Amino acid sequence: MWARLRQMLIKEFIQVLRDKRTRFVLFGPPIIQMLIFGYAATLEIKHVSTAIVDYDNTHESRDFIARLEGSPYFEIAVRTLDRNAIRRMIDRGDVVLAIQINRGFAQDLQKGQTASVQAIVDASNSNTALIAVGYVNQIASRFAKEYQAELLNRTSPASLTQMPNITVERRPWFNPDMSSQWFFVPGVMGNLMLVIVLLLTAFAIVREREIGTLEQIMVTPISQVEFVLGKTIPFFLIGLIDAVLITAVGTLWFQVPLRGSLLVLAAGTVLFLLCCLGIGLLISTMCSTQQQAMVSAFFFLMPAIIFSGFSSPIASMPTWLQTISYVDPLRYFLVILRSVYLKGTGFDLLWPQMAALATLSLVILGTAVLRFSKSLD
């Protein structure tokens, strides 16, 4: 068995690594992509380009605007008194937010009536809009508080210290600077591993079948198990090398803190790669041309990435989709990656994810092997 398997492995490695272009495609892009996507994937909202329409133009209104200007979240792009210009700029996408202060703002404040600030926001990107308006609210409430405090200080200084006031003490754990990158870099790592390994294996058997060399292999004394092993081991190893490269870039370049143990990370990665291999093989057994394999792989990849919680939280999806996401190996792997990196979690808390990955890989690999023996008859 060993001798035959070894021959098969040698053949596979030669086939994969022979072509200079393929060699590059295997190891170059993962690193480049990791670098680019690691930087690109961020949902932090800063420097929102803002237009200011200040019809009041008083000490108070200017104070409010100065606060916006002083915050890192907004960048004043234009000051104008022409409301129609705002419409055009938002249409074109030049500004995302427009702050309009109507005449009477200062007067209302002095009279003790509620003064209003209008925030017009381009909500075509709802997440940006939501967060930007959140920041405007924060600034407004701080402004209100300080204005009130000043007023009280003048009328009855004693009550200033006596009036109860309840605030939120924010304790962001694991990510004190709320860095978006720390969340997305492990996510990009998982994505890249999935894409690379899945595509490689999906093509493995289909290519032999399409070129017609599968029959030739089948007439050799090689057994099915040996054949499948011979097909998967090289890709598993290549996937492992890519995984190490990707992890190195994520940890060393992006400086995402690796708080957990490398062993847990390695165990999760191996289980996940096995799942990817299984899915790739399964696709390979179902398709007869490489084009079909490509499209089928894509059919799997797209939902797998979306439902994994990579970009948007699983908890925000409809319930039926959350149920589907339980068969998505990436879902579990992302939990493992993020927990090991940021939380430093060990096997004691991650065993459900590990068990899920192990089960999935067993079921998928098993089905793939069974289907393969059938597809030969």
Add this chain to the structure above:
Amino acid sequence: MRFHRVKAVAWKETVQIMRDSRSIAIVVIMPIVLMLAFGYGVSFDIKHVRTYILDRDGTQQSQDLLKKLQASEYFDIVRVVDNYKDLVHGIDSGDCVLAVVVSPDFTEQIRKGGTTSVQVIVDATDANSANVAMNYMDALVQGYSQNVQVRWIERRGQRVRGSPIEVAARTWFNEDLESMANIVPGVVAIVMAVVGTFLTSLTIAREWERGTMEQLISTPVAPLELMIGKLTPYLVVGVLDTALCAALGVWWFKVPFRGQLWMFFASSVLFLLVVLSMGYLLSVVMKSQLAASQASMIATFLPAFLLSGFIFPIDQMPKVIQVVTHLIPARYFMSIIRAVFLKGTPLVLLWTDLLALLVFATVLVLVATRAFRKQLV
């Protein structure tokens, strides 16, 4: 260039696509599946955040606050714990994202007056969701604080003033701040990028691999004729898919279409030309289906997903990456299609994006025909 030769190649390609029933199914089903997966799967609407409570005060006062929390649709109280250890375990294991800790002297502090805080611990691994949840929490506690203050002022027989300032947020183009409105037009762009490049990336490589290229070369067909002939069927498929996606977006997801239909299709055809010729170029250069498909994956799917501004806003990326995004055709189309869909922006205002796509299309067609000629020598 002879029209009948183009027609012959186009006919041959069409027959080849039609014969493969699976690829037809894929062309029809893929857009639908992608549309549904993205439309439902990508949502940044944060609601029902899993929350633990540790109420060390246990008085009427603290219960009032917690009741407010319970009534909010943004937070789901999943467990009330009585010690800190359980709370830590909940966050570590991911059973809750948020934990509210009320200190033992909460009521006492409020009675004494001055500022009291409620500790809110959040799992900030997902910084974006954590931020949004925290903003909701701030608003909630602020509302509570105001109630307490009003009662305090009333007890002292003073006049209650309203809040000095309020922010009136006007969310244009997407009144309910639903992420679907932003995602759905984006999916149309992704589907086009993917279908276009994927399917065509294999078309020339397949001829090389199967050895039918020599037969094609020996015919009098010219490189440009071959390209046009090969791409026309895919262009038709692409336009149909675009229409299908848009129809789903408008009728199924109820995303408003505010622009004009001809603008939508005109810009779509331009974008399809870009992605189709990109796939063709990859196919010519790579010669093998495996390499071509891998390359097209690298060149379209992930960049269209991550670098086009589909989910991650481009203006938040580091400057270097922003420069890189200018090389991604999907970036331009993404901003065109969103503006046309949601804002009804006339194409005149979008001429820079359109021009960029035009340049891409011209360059890619030229390079592809030239590369093909070189391959033949």
